[in-house]
Amino acid sequence: MAGIYLHIPFCKQACTYCDFYFETSQKHRAGFTNRLLREIDAASDSFFSDTRFETIYIGGGTPSRLSSEEVSSILKRLHDRFTVDTNAEITMEVNPDDITQEKLQSWKDAGVNRLSIGIQTFDENRLKFMNRAHTPDEARNALRMISEAGFKSLTADLIYGNPGQTAESVRKDIAELMRFDPPHISAYTLTVEPNTRLGSMVRKNLVQPAEDDEVALQMDVVVEELRRHGIERYEVSNFAKPGHESKHNGAYWYHKNYLGLGPSAHSFWWDYDREKACRWFTKPSLKKYMETDPLPLVKSLSEFVESGEKWELAEAEWLNLNQLGEERLLTGMRTREGVKEAELNSRYDYELSQNQIKFIDHLRQKGLMFPDDPLRFTSEGMKIADYLILDIITKRPS
Numbered sequence: 001m002a003g004i005y006l007h008i009p010f011c012k013q014a015c016t017y018c019d020f021y022f023e024t025s026q027k028h029r030a031g032f033t034n035r036l037l038r039e040i041d042a043a044s045d046s047f048f049s050d051t052r053f054e055t056i057y058i059g060g061g062t063p064s065r066l067s068s069e070e071v072s073s074i075l076k077r078l079h080d081r082f083t084v085d086t087n088a089e090i091t092m093e094v095n096p097d098d099i100t101q102e103k104l105q106s107w108k109d110a111g112v113n114r115l116s117i118g119i120q121t122f123d124e125n126r127l128k129f130m131n132r133a134h135t136p137d138e139a140r141n142a143l144r145m146i147s148e149a150g151f152k153s154l155t156a157d158l159i160y161g162n163p164g165q166t167a168e169s170v171r172k173d174i175a176e177l178m179r180f181d182p183p184h185i186s187a188y189t190l191t192v193e194p195n196t197r198l199g200s201m202v203r204k205n206l207v208q209p210a211e212d213d214e215v216a217l218q219m220d221v222v223v224e225e226l227r228r229h230g231i232e233r234y235e236v237s238n239f240a241k242p243g244h245e246s247k248h249n250g251a252y253w254y255h256k257n258y259l260g261l262g263p264s265a266h267s268f269w270w271d272y273d274r275e276k277a278c279r280w281f282t283k284p285s286l287k288k289y290m291e292t293d294p295l296p297l298v299k300s301l302s303e304f305v306e307s308g309e310k311w312e313l314a315e316a317e318w319l320n321l322n323q324l325g326e327e328r329l330l331t332g333m334r335t336r337e338g339v340k341e342a343e344l345n346s347r348y349d350y351e352l353s354q355n356q357i358k359f360i361d362h363l364r365q366k367g368l369m370f371p372d373d374p375l376r377f378t379s380e381g382m383k384i385a386d387y388l389i390l391d392i393i394t395k396r397p398s
Contacts, residue, residue, distance in 0.1 A: 001085070003055035003251040004078065006036070007262035008063040009286050012097070012133045016201075017159070019193035021264035021284035022061045028290050033070045035290055037077050039261050042294035044081035046304060048259055053078075054085045055248035055258075057092075058112075064098035068106035075110045089153075089247040091116055096134040096142035104149040114153040115146060116186075122176045123169060126162055131197070143180040153244055155184035160222060161215040162190050163207045170218045174225040183244035187222045188237050189215055216383050223379065234336040236385050253331040255324065263289040271301050277324060278305055280316035288313055325350025326393050329375075333389050338376025355395040363388060 010029060011022040056078060063071070071092070078084060091114040092107060099117075107115075121127060122136045134142075146154055156177055160170045177185070192202050192209055201207045210218075223233055231239045235253065238246065251258045252268075255277070260267040264284035270277045278301060282289065292313045298304040308314040319327070325348030332339035344350040352360070363369040368381035368388065377385050 001054045002051045002257035002259065003057065003248050004053050004082070005248075005258055005260045005265055005267075006056070006058045006063075006074065007260065007265040007282075008058060008060040008066060009263055010060065010065040011062045012065065012095070013131060014197065016129065016131045016198045017190060017193070017196055019196050020061070023286050028286050031290060032286070033066070033073060036074060036262055039294040040074075040077050040081055042296070043259060043261065046295075046298045047300055049082065051257065051259075052083045052085055053259075054088050055251060056084065056088060056090045057248040058090075059093045059116075061093075062095050062098070063092050064094035064103070068103055068110075071107060071112070072110040075112070079111070089114055091155075091246075091248060093118065094142075096139040099142040099145055101145055101149070104145060104151075108149065108151065113151065114155070115151055116155045116157070117142060117146070119143075119156045119177060120159045121162075121169075121173050123173070126165065126169075129162070130159070140176075140180075143177075143182075147180055153184065154182050155186055155240075155246065156182045158185060158187045158222070159190050160187060160218040161210045163210060165210065165214075165218065167214075167217045167221045170221045171225060174222065178225075178229050183231075184238070184240040184246065185226060185231060186238050187226075189219070219383055232336075233379075233382070236334045236382055253335055255328055255331075269301055275321065277319050278316055279319060280305065280308055280314055283313050283315065285313075321348045322350060324348050326396075329393060330389050333375060333377060333392075334385055336376070338370075338374035340374040342373075353396045355397075356392055359392060359395050 007021070009021055009023045010026070011024055013024055014022070056075070058071070058074075075090070090112050092112045093116045095118050118132075119139050120130060120132060122139060124136055127135065143156070158173060158177065190210070193199055198207070202209060226233070226239045230241055232242075233239050234245050235249070238249065240246070250256065255268070255270075257269045258267060259269070260281065263282055263286050266279065266281040268277060268279045292311070295304065295307050295311055295314075298307055305316045305318070308316050325344055328344065328348060329339055329350075341352065344352070360369060360375065363381065364371050367378055370376050370378060377388065381388060
């Protein structure tokens with residue numbers, strides 16, 4: 001079982017904080033879908049055709065910028081060329097300003113059963129600061145229409161920790177969002193990435209990032225308020241009602257195979273012997289993507305990687321079990337389930353060093369980790385999970 005990720009690079013405008021690959025120019029829009037369909041055909045003629053896919057995720061960029069016909073043709077081609085599970089989770093990212101009743105119906109008819117909507121906040125001034133394309137009213141109308149359209153599942157994005165934001169404003173955002181009863185929320189701390197407009201603003205001292213204590217307080221509000229509505233944290237940034245956890249995201253966290261298609265899309269695939277895996281990505285260039293043919297027919301992962309190394313549009317990296325074990329520790333400890341030492345030992349031949357065990361015991365004594373197996377953080381540990389995981393990993397001899 002595996003997942004498929006499609007990267008649709010088009011956006012109406014550049015959000016202040018975004019460091020994903022996107023294009024606001026529509027220059028290559030007309031031929032993009034045909035190029036993507038050709039890539040789907042090429043991939044399905046390779047060894048990926050032996051796989052049953054249980055998730056499809058259409059991300060970007062802003063996939064809702066595509067026409068209904070384009071979305072339909074892409075999903076039809078995937079179903080025609082691959083074995084897609086009958087109950088596959090099929091998610092599409094959408095922006096509030098793109099949503100109409102007609103589009104919602106067309107997406108449902110095409111097979112989309114889960115929407116990921118970028119709300120971020122209901123505060124008008126904060127939306128302007130983020131350079132979001134929608135207004136608070138458009139967000140409310142979009143959520144109402146999605147509810148009326150009867151999609152099986154929905155996830156909404158929120159961003160907290162903005163400059164000047166308070167815990168009370170976060171509470172208001174959540175209260176507003178809960179009016180629409182979403183079963184899944186992704187709540188992210190605003191991150192200042194260097195190659196973004198926000199990064200430039202911070203370097204020029206035009207804005208000051210929120211203080212760590214304030215961000216931690218806002219995180220507490222997110223966790224507490226969502227829990228009051230039956231939405232529990234199951235990963236550092238993801239919250240869901242029981243049964244509504246994202247299956248596709250689990251492919252990343254639990255090292256399942258996934259195939260990425262489109263410019264800048266990443267893929268991960270285990271070799272047949274399970275002794276190593278490969279991660280590769282298509283370079284973030286729509287121009288090159290449009291000018292370059294898809295990879296030719298290949299019958300094995302090794303042959304695919306060898307072909308890709310001669311293909312100017314892709315880069316690949318082989319990962320050994322030690323590297324994969326560290327990755328599993330990193331992603332797994334961000335989740336509610338954590339990671340079992342037995343899994344690290346048997347699946348990755350990865351054993352914790354004495355320094356790591358000593359540090360983990362220290363974290364348990366401080367109440368940052370639970371005292372038993374699996375390795376997992378308490379709610380206090382989750383607040384600084386990324387820092388703690390890095391400390392754990394670096395305490396193992398290379």
